[in-house]
Amino acid sequence: MHAKAALIVTDTKTTTSTQRSLWFAAPFVLLVLVLLLALGTWQVKRLYWKEALMADIQQRIHAAPVPLSDIETLAASGGDIEYRTVALSGTFDHTKEQHFFATFQGQSGYYIYTPLRLSDGRTIFVNRGFVPYDMKEQAKRAAGEVSGVVSLEGLARARLAAKPSSLLPDNDRAKNIYYWKDLAAMTDSAGIEPGNVLPFFVDANDAPNPGGWPKGGVTLIDLPNNHLQYAITWYGLAAALVIVAGFAYVRGVRNSRE
Structure with missing residues (x-):
């Protein structure tokens, strides 16, 4: 009888310990999840910005030439003269x-x-x-x-x-x-x-x-655009975290009930 009572007490303590562990881990998991989602969203915004920049550069380099005085005026006003x-x-x-x-x-x-x-x-x-x-x-x-x-x-x-x-x-x-x-x-x-x-x-x-010689037309316009890849990586890590945390929670709840 005493052994059974001791076992019940031990199980209760184990259950309580498991629940506490889950509750303590939850804020950390949530914080990391928010961080990963924020990084992914930031990369998406960077993707849109980079695509707009590349489109603007393509428009500039294929536009009709303007007089040098126009570039001077733009530079003097602090405008972007690149390309x-x-x-x-x-x-x-x-x-x-x-x-x-x-x-x-x-x-x-x-x-x-x-x-x-x-x-x-x-x-x-x-x-x-x-x-x-x-x-x-x-x-x-x-x-x-x-x-x-x-x-x-x-x-x-x-x-x-x-x-x-x-x-x-x-x-x-x-x-x-x-x-x-x-x-x-x-x-x-x-x-x-x-x-x-x-x-x-x-x-x-x-x-x-x-x-x-010299051989002209040497301007290199090489803007790396890996933001989509980075966004997928961050969002993928967020999804993996949710899956791992979900499995850990289910297993913890199951163990606490056994």
């Missing part, structure tokens, strides 16, 4: 070109940033395109050093306010090798008065240059 098509004309000063280290179509080399002197006396740096590593010297691509007034089209590109990553090497101005687009340094190295340089760049389109 907007622009038409401009002027005279290149090839003696002051700057070399940006780059990889294009699997080949190492340089983007050639050349000052273009406008009719009003100001200057804008134009990324004329890519040359292979062994064609860094101008003498090896003399045919492409066009003279006189030229007209071109391209994409406006914003300047960088600072070095984008500490992992990038410092620009080597002594060797005329840039690892990030430092407009102030390029302007100083070229010996141009800063007040006479427009505060953005232009990437020339793929219109061929004499001799084939």
Whole structure:
């Protein structure tokens, strides 16, 4: 009789302990579930934002070119000038070109940033395109050093306010090798008065240059869009958590009744 009573007391304690464990675990499970759902929803919002951004960029790069003055006005007002098509004309000063280290179509080399002197006396740096590593010297691509007034089209590109990553090497101005687009340094190295340089760049389109170099149209528009995958992952983890918690609850209730 005493053994049976002791057993009942033990079972009661076990049941109570199981119920307490379930109640203590519930807030934690709920908190994690809310967090997972929030992360999934945030990724969905990011997905819509990224798709809208990509659509906007596609619209910009296929739009009719606008005058350079329109890009200036937009930049001065704080607007987004990235990837907007622009038409401009002027005279290149090839003696002051700057070399940006780059990889294009699997080949190492340089983007050639050349000052273009406008009719009003100001200057804008134009990324004329890519040359292979062994064609860094101008003498090896003399045919492409066009003279006189030229007209071109391209994409406006914003300047960088600072070095984008500490992992990038410092620009080597002594060797005329840039690892990030430092407009102030390029302007100083070229010996141009800063007040006479427009505060953005232009990437020339793929219109061929004499001799084939530089090769224009090098703008890379590669915006990774993995937000749907991330959203599915977070929502999947939330579903898994609900299933695991559900099984644990059912088993706990079943054990407490046995």
